[in-house]
Amino acid sequence: MLPLADAACVVLLLAFLFSLPGQLFKSPTSYVVAASNGELLSASIAKDGQWRFPAADTVPDKFTKCLIAFEDKRFYAHPGVDPIAMARAMRQNLKSGSVVSGGSTISMQVIRLSRRESRTLWQKMIEVVLAVRLELSSSKEDILGLYAANAPFGSNVVGLDAASWRYFGRSAARLSWGEMATLAVLPNSPSLIHPGKNTERLIKKRNDLLDKIARLKIIDQATAELSKLEPIPGKPLPLPQHAVHLLNRFKSEYNDHSKGYDKSASTRITSTIDYELQINVNSLLKRYNNRYRANDINNIAALVLDVRTGKVLSYVGNNYQPDQKELESHVDMVRAARSPGSTLKPLLYASMLNEGFILPQTLVPDIPTQISGYTPQNYDLGYDGAIPADKALSRSLNIPAVKMLQNYKYQRFYDKLKQLGFTSLNKPADHYGLSLILGGSEVTMWDLTKAYMGMARSLNHYNEYKGRYNPHDYDAPVYVQGETRERSERDMRFDQYETQLTSVVDHAAIWNTFNAMEELMRPGEEGLWEQFSSSQRLAWKTGTSFGFRDAWAIGLTPDHVVCVWVGNADGEGRPGLTGIDAAAPVMFDIFKQLPVSKWFKIPQNKLKKLLVCRKSGYKAGENCVDKVQQLVSPAGEKTRICPYHVLVHLDRTETQRVTDACDSTVNMVHKPWFVLPPAMEYYYKIKNSDYKELPPFKTGCGAEGSGTAMEMIYPKNYASVYIPLEFDGSRGKVVLNATHRSANTRIYWHIDNEYVGTTQVYHQLAVSPPPGRHMLTLVDEYGERLVQVFTVLQ
Incomplete structure (x- = not known):
């Protein structure tokens, strides 16, 4: 037992040693956010x-x-x-x-x-x-x-x-x-x-x-x-506010236990933000915002990512104006869920290429469309009849996009978006339906840029990783310096992958998609970009939500992704608030702040050469005369043979069609012909003067049983229509619209087996049937019949 004095010394020593708390x-x-420098x-x-x-x-x-x-x-x-x-x-x-x-x-x-x-x-x-x-x-x-x-x-x-x-x-x-x-x-x-x-x-x-x-x-x-001689400080100065929304994001994620921040960790981060770029983007957005506010468009946001490292180079969640709270500039639009407009169309195009639904220039219908009461419209309210898929994408046509999604199935596309990391799709696929492709859902700028960055990273890595896929390409962007370093090191450890990995979208589909996106007509002076050797090649897309509430522009190169949103944080729409007019000019100006990048390298070994019909964009069949070789995704082999090139039987003069009922097979001339369905042909031939209509049948041959002579343009089968009242209170009329392959053929119209009229050349008829379900029957002068049902709403 220790003597009392020694025990006291031990106690004092222990008290001394443990007198200081672990954290003073x-x-x-x-909370402090610093730039990368x-x-x-x-x-x-x-x-x-x-x-x-x-x-x-x-x-x-x-x-x-x-x-x-x-x-x-x-x-x-x-x-x-x-x-x-x-x-x-x-x-x-x-x-x-x-x-x-x-x-x-x-x-x-x-x-x-x-x-x-x-x-x-x-x-x-x-x-x-x-x-x-x-x-x-x-x-x-x-x-x-x-x-x-x-x-x-x-x-x-x-x-x-x-x-x-x-x-x-x-x-x-x-x-x-x-x-x-x-x-x-x-x-x-x-x-x-x-x-x-x-x-x-x-x-x-x-x-x-x-x-x-x-x-x-x-x-x-x-x-x-x-x-x-130096002056001493007066009143305290305000601190910089160059990245207010990124600071708030860091604060919320620091306090969110699911983000994995250690509470003993510092509340200071060194971010990946490029200081000079952030200052320039802030200044640029402020200048545009001052201009747009004349039209009561109060908010603007931009996000710039480094494709190769996943770094966030610039993060401006809004043009921050704390002295004007009514502008709601405190709202971080990078994280806000908004309607994406047309910005998801390239993802659908890539997905369909990836899974063999289309080839890059497959013709897609562009005709009046009504699907279960849903009636999409093109921005210009016109129709092309049929248009190559890549041109439909570059022109951002809505009807072809809906037709493509109808073919691909919105449930499959919904799953693809989930796979790409879109976190704001919190309702079942059926809730969005076909409107999913036209902005019927909500996405965040963060998720949108992440998806495009992932595709660009995947294409970049094709040559770096010898054709293998990196499962981390679609990881979220990072804005903290240390996290970027860790991920870059992880990206390069490919010895652990013994077999080829699967990707969300294959390299060939991505390459074709980016080339289609490059074809968009640039706004203003940017339209002349090809005349300048210093100009940047960009894959880009704009989007405008319903009611002109959101204007988007997203563009990418092998090195950078830039996304811009313009609108009002409270969701108020404004005339003229479109992606091409409001967001695209900002995006191009931001790209001017970035180094010019070379274009994506062609993934040669991943692209397959395929003979394609030049006119239809489908895989060439035996009836395709004009064929062209295209580089397509391997899944392109699964696409169908061209349905629009058929073999027709003509008389010796090649001016009339014949059948074995009216002409000898010995006298027939068999000739391949490019033939579109009647409704597509009706609009297609207006914009394509080289389109040759089928010759008429020789007298006595008729077209009985062909089943392809007539087609309804409006209303479609099982459609619901609404007949409004006129200004004087009387009941209005609905205009029925059909097309016949033979221009001068008469069509006899019947509603519920009651004759209502005859048309020739222009097959349009104004009628006012009572509310309820009706049967519409069209009979041409050769006896060809077309029967379908429509419902008039109360």
């Missing part, structure tokens, strides 16, 4: 109302030298307590009869700042003990870091980093000797910072320190004299 400072800190982008005040930045990794050498010269010149020599300084302080205090000097070391001041106790003799003794204990467990540099991060600098400013920005508008590393000397003397008397007061006292303390460090040969006297 537990005060909340400001360390420049401050944005910061928010701490929960307790103080500007207190997290402790920096290093303390600027100028501050260290000024602080030690002013507060604790034997800092590196003493063990936490300076007996000489304390003896001097006691002598000065006794002589003056009041406290004129404290004799506290920097270590003791760190302890006092962490404890916040009243300054009594007993507390002074505790500070001595704890200062020695602190010195045993911490380096001198760590102690200086604790002091610099937690010293008071007047008003509600705590810590050197916050003080340098609040008083001088720069980082501590960029302060001059005069500015650093000012900050070094402030913690000793933080009340000296008060606009219009104490100016002379603060200048004297700063100048005395400058003279002192000159005597210590830290600086020369000339530098000291010049530093004395």
